[in-house]
Amino acid sequence: FRVCNEIQGIGALEVVHNGLLSKIIGVGDKPIIETLCESCGQCVAKCPTGALIAKEFKLPEKEVRTLCPYCGTGCGIYLGVVGEEVVGVRGDPENPVNKGSLCVKGRFGFEFINHSERLSSPLIRRNGKLSEASWDEALDLVARKLAEYKGEEVAVISSAKCTNEENYLAQKFARTVLGSNNVDHCARLCHASTVVGLAQSFGSGAMTNSINEIGNAACIFAIGTNTTADHPIIGLKVRKAVKSGAKLIVANPREIDLCRIAHLWLRHLPGTDVALLMGMMRVIVDEGLMDSSFITERCENFAAFKNALEPFDLDYVAQITGVPGEQVAKAARLYATNKPATILYSMGITQHTHGTDNVLAIANLALLTGSIGKPATGVNPLRGQNNVQGACDMGALPNFYPGYQRVDDPKAKEKFQAAWGYSLSPSHGLTLTEIFQAAYEGQIKALYLIGENPVLSDPDATHVKKALEKLELFVVQDIFLSETARLAHVVLPAASFAEKDGTFTNTERRVQRLRKAIEAIGDSKPDWWITCEIARRIGGKGFDFEHPSQIMEEVAKLTPSYGGIFYERLENAGLQWPCPNREHPGTPILHSERFLTSNGKGCFAPLVYKPPAEIPDDEYPLTLTTERSLYQYHTGTMTRKTNGLNTLRGKELIEMNPADAEALGIAEGEMVKVISRRGEVTAKAKITPISPPGVVCMSFHFAESPTNVLTNPAVDPIAKIPELKVCAVRIEKVLSKKSRKR
Ligand code: SF4
Numbered sequence: 199f200r201v202c203n204e205i206q207g208i209g210a211l212e213v214v215h216n217g218l219l220s221k222i223i224g225v226g227d228k229p230i231i232e233t234l235c236e237s238c239g240q241c242v243a244k245c246p247t248g249a250l251i252a253k254e255f256k257l258p259e260k261e262v263r264t265l266c267p268y269c270g271t272g273c274g275i276y277l278g279v280v281g282e283e284v285v286g287v288r289g290d291p292e293n294p295v296n297k298g299s300l301c302v303k304g305r306f307g308f309e310f311i312n313h314s315e316r317l318s319s320p321l322i323r324r325n326g327k328l329s330e331a332s333w334d335e336a337l338d339l340v341a342r343k344l345a346e347y348k349g350e351e352v353a354v355i356s357s358a359k360c361t362n363e364e365n366y367l368a369q370k371f372a373r374t375v376l377g378s379n380n381v382d383h384c385a386r387l388c389h390a391s392t393v394v395g396l397a398q399s400f401g402s403g404a405m406t407n408s409i410n411e412i413g414n415a416a417c418i419f420a421i422g423t424n425t426t427a428d429h430p431i432i433g434l435k436v437r438k439a440v441k442s443g444a445k446l447i448v449a450n451p452r453e454i455d456l457c458r459i460a461h462l463w464l465r466h467l468p469g470t471d472v473a474l475l476m477g478m479m480r481v482i483v484d485e486g487l488m489d490s491s492f493i494t495e496r497c498e499n500f501a502a503f504k505n506a507l508e509p510f511d512l513d514y515v516a517q518i519t520g521v522p523g524e525q526v527a528k529a530a531r532l533y534a535t536n537k538p539a540t541i542l543y544s545m546g547i548t549q550h551t552h553g554t555d556n557v558l559a560i561a562n563l564a565l566l567t568g569s570i571g572k573p574a575t576g577v578n579p580l581r582g583q584n585n586v587q588g589a590c591d592m593g594a595l596p597n598f599y600p601g602y603q604r605v606d607d608p609k610a611k612e613k614f615q616a617a618w619g620y621s622l623s624p625s626h627g628l629t630l631t632e633i634f635q636a637a638y639e640g641q642i643k644a645l646y647l648i649g650e651n652p653v654l655s656d657p658d659a660t661h662v663k664k665a666l667e668k669l670e671l672f673v674v675q676d677i678f679l680s681e682t683a684r685l686a687h688v689v690l691p692a693a694s695f696a697e698k699d700g701t702f703t704n705t706e707r708r709v710q711r712l713r714k715a716i717e718a719i720g721d722s723k724p725d726w727w728i729t730c731e732i733a734r735r736i737g738g739k740g741f742d743f744e745h746p747s748q749i750m751e752e753v754a755k756l757t758p759s760y761g762g763i764f765y766e767r768l769e770n771a772g773l774q775w776p777c778p779n780r781e782h783p784g785t786p787i788l789h790s791e792r793f794l795t796s797n798g799k800g801c802f803a804p805l806v807y808k809p810p811a812e813i814p815d816d817e818y819p820l821t822l823t824t825e826r827s828l829y830q831y832h833t834g835t836m837t838r839k840t841n842g843l844n845t846l847r848g849k850e851l852i853e854m855n856p857a858d859a860e861a862l863g864i865a866e867g868e869m870v871k872v873i874s875r876r877g878e879v880t881a882k883a884k885i886t887p888i889s890p891p892g893v894v895c896m897s898f899h900f901a902e903s904p905t906n907v908l909t910n911p912a913v914d915p916i917a918k919i920p921e922l923k924v925c926a927v928r929i930e931k932v933l934s935k936k937s938r939k940r
Contacts, residue, residue: 201244202235205299207437210235236430236828237846239305243288243298252306253842256285262715263290265702266304267359267695268831270581271295271409271431272704273304277696277715284311284696284716294771295409295704301430303831303843310694310839311716315678317691318720328679328689333721337728340646340688341735343671347644349377349623353633356383356594357649357725358586361700361712363749364725365585365592366600367741368648371729372627374620375738379605379627380642383594384650385586386630387657390917391548392579393590395557397602399565399801401794404587406564406576407540408706408774408786413438414574417536419529420456421449421560422471422546427828429580429705432542445536447529449474450546451823452895453888462529465890466519468823469550469810469924474526475559476805477515479566480507481530488534489568496792497565498799506804518807534567538574545582549824549922551811553914558803565800571789581705583832584695588703591760591775592753596627601757617756619739629918631656631911638665646673646732648725649692653681654833654901657909657920658876675728678835681901691722698724700746701768703775707785709763710772810924811912814892818874818926820858821893822908830899838899850903851884853895854929859885862929871930872896877907880932894927 210233224233242250258278266273274293278286291298320336321328356368372381393403412435426433449464457463512523547556569575593600603610636642674686697718733741747765762777773784792798829847831837881903896905910925
């Protein structure tokens with residue numbers, strides 16, 4: 199009871215009666231599944247008497263300290279092992295991020311590791327069918343075929359689920375052996391606008407502060423993040439701060455869980471964040487609530503920014519956002535006067551055709567109030583996948599070498615040429631979305647894709663599938679035969695996170711050790727080993743590694759921010775970059791003294807409001823936005839292998855407001871057709887006021903209802919991130935065979 203209320207801050211349980219008659223029940227005496235319970239399992243883990251126990255509990259023979267493979271929070275876990283089977287997970291109490299707590303996915307979502315559908319041998323397509331092959335046969339084929347293509351004809355898609363070392367090798371392989379900067383990964387779909395926007399404002403595209411500081415904030419502004427569902431352990435810190443008296447402002451079109459404890463909830467229309475933020479900043483300036491000395495001493499371009507605020511009076515802002523002016527003003531005052539104030543944001547901000555502007559607006563707000571560079575302040579983008587921060591840091595991007603060193607910077611190019619012994623291209627490569635378009639148009643002929651499932655995760659998925667079908671050579675490396683792997687010419691079976699060593703970098707820039715707990719399943723191999731083998735068979739130099747620690751030593755030599763990161767230094771709490779040398783203790787807070795821009799100043803950005811690329815009209819009158827469920831992860835490849843998670847959320851739902859449902863004559867639980875300009879899917883209707891009128895919401899976890907068939911591939915012109923958060927749709931009833939005959 200106390201764990202649920204005081205540690206997890208959920209409050210699903212209550213105590214009734216006194217003394218010997220006292221009893222712990224679900225709040226309101228409801229079955230636990232009908233309470234606020236998030237199935238995090240913390241009550242089971244902490245039960246002092248052993249009265250509560252996980253359903254499928256097995257006593258482990260040994261435990262291995264490692265990391266959760268799901269979200270970017272980067273929680274430490276112990277994997278419980280019997281023989282070569284992972285039988286349980288418990289939180290690592292020494293881990294500085296989660297201190298023993300876990301969410302439902304981290305604690306229970308491990309059944310995929312030993313699942314019978316794991317790929318256990320390489321597959322080669324013969325006569326249209328994938329059939330088993332030996333490693334030598336598959337690797338020789340991939341090497342021989344890949345070597346046939348020129349740099350501009352080939353691309354590599356790396357993975358935010360792979361380790362830093364594997365991402366480093368993937369981009370090195372693309373740039374050296376294949377001679378191509380066409381390398382990218384799914385950060386393009388989640389935080390590309392963060393990388394670009396924060397780099398422009400602060401000189402670094404990463405979370406400025408640390409997760410544990412959130413609990414000490416006096417004000418938390420959570421915009422475009424459903425923190426308790428998507429980063430549940432960070433959600434705990436928010437709850438803790440609110441319990442200790444922090445003011446919480448939530449800006450979200452949907453009534454997310456955090457709204458229950460928010461002091462102020464701004465329900466703005468999807469895609470209107472710039473107007474909302476500029477409106478708040480105009481109030482701060484008009485009422486003299488900015489930090490003038492911080493602006494003078496540490497920032498530049500304030501005058502141009504101030505001029506740009508002019509049109510954003512409260513009437514104009516209310517008209518665009520749908521938020522009453524007095525609420526915008528209240529939010530501005532709350533944020534500017536309760537210090538330290540921190541901003542959390544996620545894909546509600548980034549996945550827009552103006553995602554970079556959204557990020558710049560958030561950075562402006564922090565600069566304006568001087569809420570950056572100090573404890574419990576800052577701008578904190580919450581990264582989605584476990585190693586999306588690390589994949590970016592390692593240069594799995596078309597325009598950056600590791601450590602965000604530009605491929606078009608002659609000095610950086612010279613440095614990497616000397617280190618790698620290859621002549622490198624100074625031109626930017628293609629981004630993820632451009633790679634698929636180029637494949638569709640026939641420019642990209644060969645693709646080596648590691649651990650991604652774009653057939654479900656990328657916008658306008660039907661087009662993506664058609665593009666992949668046009669490839670002359672398509673190699674997929676994965677742990678399961680995903681919807682994407684089924685289209686490949688060669689499938690290479692990879693080891694999961696539990697079967698290899700390496701490092702992940704979490705959302706707060708903390709590099710932590712991943713440790714091997716069991717032998718690789720079947721004949722699968724770690725991704726780093728596979729990439730090295732292909733490279734060597736093409737004749738590549740510099741791929742003779744025997745252990746990931748050797749790869750990290752090369753990373754440290756070439757990447758200033760990782761210069762002091764070595765395995766022996768990561769044994770305990772890990773290290774937060776920048777960590778430039780062996781003596782450096784790591785950096786929990788960025789920009790304390792100066793920004794990482796060339797002149798050390800934070801740069802204000804003047805902004806104008808731009809609407810989403812596709813707004814509702816008569817034909818498509820509703821806005822579709824997308825979300826992630828607490829109980830599933832990404833395209834479901836891993837979490838859908840766990841029965842318990844499927845029980846909690848096993849199907850796609852389209853959430854719609856009661857008013858919209860009534861207008862369309864749709865009943866709770868009815869199957870409906872959702873149609874956009876790009877395609878249609880069916881899903882079960884969930885009628886709920888969580889969705890505002892005119893806005894419907896789906897996840898993208900379920901292959902049976904592939905939401906991204908609907909979404910808009912229009913991209914932000916700078917970050918090239920697609921507008922996954924807004925597209926126009928219409929909903930139709932699914933007519934039964936009987937009613938169709940009538
Ligand atoms: Fe894993 Fe994220 Fe949950 Fe932590 S919060 S246990 S990292 S899914």
